[in-house]
Amino acid sequence: MKTNKVLFMTQAAMIAAIYVVLCLVFEPISYGAIQTRVAEALTVLPLFTPAAIPGLFIGCLIANMLGGGIMLDVIAGSLTTLVAAYLTWILRSKSKYLASVPPVVLNALVIPWVLKYGYGEPLPIPFLMGTVGIGEILTASIMGTVLLCVLDRYKNVIFRQGSYTA
Structure with missing residues (x-):
């Protein structure tokens, strides 16, 4: 039981750290009205472990703070x-794809409002929905699916299976 909690926290921390590092390494394209956040490829990880849920949340929270985000962005983006x-964790039994x-859907719906009203972005909301959506499709869908296929082959080695009490 204690081992599962330690494993859960370790996986969550590692996922958060990788998310932050990817955002900072690719900083020029990770922030702004037109962004392609490479770290969003990690959003497939809840298929493999529930530890990805807090890991992605904390990683996004830290990345948004370190990236100079305003409080609205830090809170709304992270939530x-x-x-x-x-929701990805809930959908895991339906189809991995x-x-x-x-x-993709949530970021395309929420983040444009943050950009418009939090940062005063002059571009119209539908355009921002398109840019955020395209960025998410490139990273979460395309890069995420590639990551998913690679991890799926090695999931028993990378993600130790077991019951979590999260």
């Missing part, structure tokens, strides 16, 4: 990631 990760739907 969007949390809800998307939870639905994993990117929650992050």
